[in-house]
Amino acid sequence: MKTLGVLGGGQLARMMALAGYPLGIKVIAYEPTDANSASDVTEVMRGRFDDEVKLKEFAQSVDVVTIETENIPVDTARYVSQFAKFCPSLQALEIAQDRLLEKQYLNKLNIKTTEFMDITSESDLSVGVEKLGLPCVLKTRRFGYDGKGQYWLRHQEDIAKAWQQLGGQPLILEAAIDFDFEISVIGVRDAQGNIKVYPITENEHRDGVLHISKVLDNQNLQQQASDHIQSLMSHLNYVGVLTVELFSMRGELIANEIAPRVHNSGHWTIDGAVTSQFENHLRAVLGLSLGDVGCRGHAAMMNCLGAMPKLDTVLAASSQARYHCYGKSARAGRKVGHINLCVDSATTLSEQLQRLEATTF
Amino acid sequence: MKTLGVLGGGQLARMMALAGYPLGIKVIAYEPTDANSASDVTEVMRGRFDDEVKLKEFAQSVDVVTIETENIPVDTARYVSQFAKFCPSLQALEIAQDRLLEKQYLNKLNIKTTEFMDITSESDLSVGVEKLGLPCVLKTRRFGYDGKGQYWLRHQEDIAKAWQQLGGQPLILEAAIDFDFEISVIGVRDAQGNIKVYPITENEHRDGVLHISKVLDNQNLQQQASDHIQSLMSHLNYVGVLTVELFSMRGELIANEIAPRVHNSGHWTIDGAVTSQFENHLRAVLGLSLGDVGCRGHAAMMNCLGAMPKLDTVLAASSQARYHCYGKSARAGRKVGHINLCVDSATTLSEQLQRLEATTF
Incomplete structure (x- = not known):
């Protein structure tokens, strides 16, 4: 039996473990x-990311090590890669951890991003605001997610305030972009270099956090997104699932960020695609053939934040709703689960999303 | 969190456990x-079916107790029902365990069966052969499955041989039936009496064991099968998934046997239906609303007997193949897993089934 180690024991590791069982693949987090999300459904080893003894034991007990978050220290990944194959790659992890390296890498591959500047001082910031114009957004280069570690500058006076709040760590200033909507594209590349790209999703956020991802039937954007992610995966010699978030602006895509892992905007694939992102990630990193990524209808995912809506409330609201809880206790703003839909028409999908939203949130 | 107890820890309990995790339902077998099929994926309590101390502890640790096989002693089920709700029902279990009671009950509901006779002596058998004609089949009333516990009589001399082999236990003699093919129908009934019926499947056997179940689009047979199973579930005040195997003979259905549980011929529902039979069984017995039972394409299941075909051989043969192993070691004839397909057309389905069969068996 093949065994996959996952650095991180949250919901993504949990869903990888559930995808592994039918294939006879054991996932150890x-x-x-x-955290109990993964440990509710599979074996979890507890240890710090700098505990070399435990990490070594972990890596030696599995065939391949992967990650469920890009916030795993690169040193941790480098260390375990001495004892087990590490996927997707150290380079991809390094790039995804740093907004500056990420944007530079995207631009090198001719993938457009918003304009940006490396900021190391308050005077850098003044120059940057001059160059990129207001409004613009100052972000930490590392460890930001879901709108955290960001400061929006709208007036000259914001320069001092932004610096006060975020200064003293590596920063990046990004120009504002007047986009129409955000999309995600998820690709998977196997060890032989074969690539499959899932249908893109349109993402709707609430308070900076993903609320709904809906599969988007738009050939122009699909083509651009597929080209970009294929270019990225090939150049990174990437193995596994990769996600890119992009802005759509008048029919053109502007890359926002990359996640070297399965992604929240791909949870619809559990019920809406022939092969889920979780299963395809396992297949890729364990040297197996990739599965079909086609969508089986009109599909969407709605996040559950804070607390799960009651199980029977959801099931009673729609006989097609697919309920996915992560075993987490309630806490304001916490991602505790999601609900998938995959139905026959776009109209039914909209109706059911509205009904679920009205009934359960 | 709701907890379901399953008497039996084989692959059916395993697949119930996997269906439960996303819903936040814990399955304990x-x-x-x-046996490790269930214990690979969830908690299993080990104990004999007549160990009252352990059974009591088990029943008291769960909300509802159900079964994964009709060969659970009725006494065991009756005993646990003192400490937890038991589903589907003691009556359904009693009937399903005994081919004679089963056929009598079906006939009482005006559901046709083959002609049959209760056999308690060799002279009964002679009278029976006279009445039902040759060929006919002598079966043990209890604990037969997959062609075991049966003797086909083709000549007068077979009477003595059949009696020698099977005599001394409760027997039933059944007339031969010149059927065209076998189908299964799977229904689910919730605690409020709501019923949903899955699309019927045509079943192909090899050496008396199910080989392929393929969803059959035949409105006439679907209607008859649905009527029969609805009648059965309503009269039994049944809660959970029920399966009926029937013979199709010149457009008319003849009931063969009932299984008061999720069934091998319903494994296609994991990938081919909106809601799997496993999830719908959990929903029904735990008092939740039922899920949509619609089929999402052209679906089929192929059993893997003896040993699982190699994972990558299957995945490489078809990017749409869904691999389901049960964690069992290899043994001749043993059901160790299955492969599902759900594709866009009947032609693709036939082609892929053939390719999988050629590649993997």
């Missing part, structure tokens, strides 16, 4: 906290 | 042997 490594998690520093007492 | 009770298994007398060291």
